[in-house]
Amino acid sequence: MARTAEQGQAIDIRVAGVTKAFAGTAALYDVHLNVRPGELLALLGPSGSGKTTLLRIIAGLAQADHGQVFFGGSDATTLPVQKRQVGFVFQHYALFKHMSVADNIGYGLRVRERANRPSKAEIRRRTSELLDLVQLSGYESRFPAQLSGGQRQRVALARALAVEPRVLLLDEPFGALDAKVRKDLRAWLRDIHERTGKTTVFVTHDQDEALELADRVAVLNQGKLEQVGSPDEVQDHPATPFVMTFLGQAARFNAEIRDGRLLVNGRLVSAAAPKAAIGQASLYCRPWHLKPVPAGHGHQHGLISGVRRLGSMRRIEVTQVDGTRLEIEAPLVTPLRVGEEIGLEIQDGVIFREG
Amino acid sequence: MSDLSAVLAPPVLAQQSVVTEHKLVRQLAITVALVFLLLFVVLPLAVVFVEAFRRGLAGFLAAFQEADALAAIQLTLTVAAIAVPLNLVFGLAASWAIAKFEFKGKSLLITLIDLPFSVSPVVSGLIYLLLFGAQGLFGPWLMAHGIKIAFALPGIVLATIFVTFPFVARQLIPLMQEQGTAEEEAALTLGASGWRTFLTVTLPNIKWGLLYGVLLCNARAMGEFGAVSVVSGHIRGLTNTIPLHVEILYNEYNFVAAFAVASLLAGLALVTLALKSFLEWRHGADLASGTHR
């Protein structure tokens, strides 16, 4: 990881008990989150989950009603945004349209008090360096109106990095871009993060983006933090049903735990259920946890209502007796046709006690 | 959410918002702005009405019992009654041609329509004198045929039309441009004739903008001073409109009468403004007035 000496150590961010209410409803409720030094963390959730609010509170652009925010151990809760030294990248770039690219990037350095202000030559040098970093060398005199969406976003990032922020915060940075540009910029952001090594938090509602880019993912739902973990952790060991269903396909079955055995529809799924859990529960299964078997066998049955191909596997849509649909995965060679009756064998899943 | 406060972390003090100025700065700015407006806008308006009623209601009404005043009012109404409908028809025709069709020279046409706005009122009157005055281009011919245009009603009407004709068009053009041609085309495909389409589809869509344009046009037509002053010849009782009559009264130091007559026009201005606010509040989208003046 290449890091210049002047950038110093990455710091951690600690969010302690942050709560914010808007007009009676809680946008964030008692959120506790630790962002490790130098990590790339995604705040993931549907709209209204509070992820942007949380990001803005960390930045100082919004204020929590309760709770605290710490940067590297020092309390920043009452620090005004100008003094927090955060780099913020907005969804719609917020570039200053009347300034050139160079002036945009150098802005943060020019507004510093005289004592801290670098010389004009130094500002120009830094600007060039950053334009190299974001692969826009030579664009100094262009104006935002002359740039494409992806280019504007890169300038916005360069501008945020110019002031050597302690942390980098991005609000749905690729939300306003085309799919193709988004994919390119994802890889590029990962690369930039490796090179600068700064603690970075970004907000997204796109789970593919979060899972692909982040070191850890924080899943939010309706103001509550559901789970924080690595992409593998949140996908394979979801802490709540919401996380399970939000991050990918999941089918839900009513299950019963008796004498340490897990039963669905009276049939045994596993003999290794947690002994302490007794009674009704919900079993959630991913498409690859369900195996197609001849009709009459397995734990569930239904009618094949759709067959499509996803990469190297077949995704089969099955409509159950009660009308609900679920998806299962099978190897390409499996001979299955729409309209066929099929049985489903549950091979794995995640158990939750609900309600 | 009633137990929100139960187990929460300590509350945070409110802070200065990032998207507005400090409270004191705001209050100072508001004060300066209001004082400025008071001095330059509110007080002049107030003066008109206060001075008009300085001798009470009787004094106010006395101003209108004079023959010259009545003649002035009648002339003003006549001029407006001719000029406004003519400009209305022009405005409808021009905005139909400009908003519903694409053709070369459109922006030049729009600029030409805006022309009277940039011409001094005095010059607006002068050009008609140059055409129809005794020494004007058509002067001798008119005199030979006994037709009076300058220093008579026709001249006043022409000058008024010149000064006020952009109003309706300027109001309607952006409005109709924004509305597009889809609805009219739909009506045509359903079999309606051009006229019918215009009356039943276009007009209802533009009615509020049209009303406002007509109001402005009328207010200006009744209140025009400079152009009419030049072209009318100031013949008392014959070619004096309300504004010209106000001037005469004022120059004769007959202040109460001057302000009394002036208050008619001031009242008209207030009604126009009130209606504009009402229309914007209720039908804001239908006015599409934007930055146009």
Place this chain on the structure above:
Amino acid sequence: MSSASYLRLKQPSVLPGFGVTLGYTLLYLGLLVLLPLGALVVKASGIGIAGIVATATEPRVAAALRTSFSISLLAAGVASLFGLLIAWVLTRYDFPGRKLIDAIVDLPFALPTAVAGIALAALYAPNGWVGSLLEPLGLKVAYTPLGIFVALVFIGLPFAVRTVQPLITEIENELEEASATLGATRWRTLWSVLLPPLLPGVLTGFALAFARAVGEYGSVIFIAGNLPYVSEIAPLLIVIKLSEYDYTGATVIATIMLAISFSVLLLINLIQTWSRKRFGHV
């Protein structure tokens, strides 16, 4: 195919009435606007450049033109400055009576010029409401160039406010937030980020106020004093020359004023085009 090769004057359209409406429009425009203005141009060209310059440099004419232009420039400048402040306060702040005040801004535009003229004269005369307050301070407003200035600020104000208001409304909060995250104080944000994009609007408002002020007659003559060489404005001189049957003199001054009006129109167009290119969209 051949249809693309000839010059298209009008795009084909299924809507009727183009010929009639355009024809009527051009006829009306031609007869009522272009013809009279043409008469002015004809007369002016009859006088010739030499004649125009000779008249324009006559002491009284030159003084009137100077008075009109200098005071108009000053008044438009002051109107633009305060117009910006007023537009900002009306758009960004909330206070009781804001909607009413917003409607009042249009008053100088809606009020007939003669009414405004006598009102301002009465207000700032030595025995007027404001004049009597300023008199002991040694400030004479009515019947002096200062009076002209006050009247021209009055009529320029709506232009200054209304051209910049829509631009202020469009300011995105994200710009201010971005500036704050980069460490700028509120004043710096105002100066470097928020005000510059408003410049085209302010300039346009200034130009419009100036153009209107130069030609203004009714609002000014009552408060002006109208002393030749001191407080006499160009439009008044035109009227005086007409009453003396000096059509030549009147035409010359009118031509000069018309030329200025058109130059200002052109300038405004250029400002709009420049800002559209620079800022992408305005």
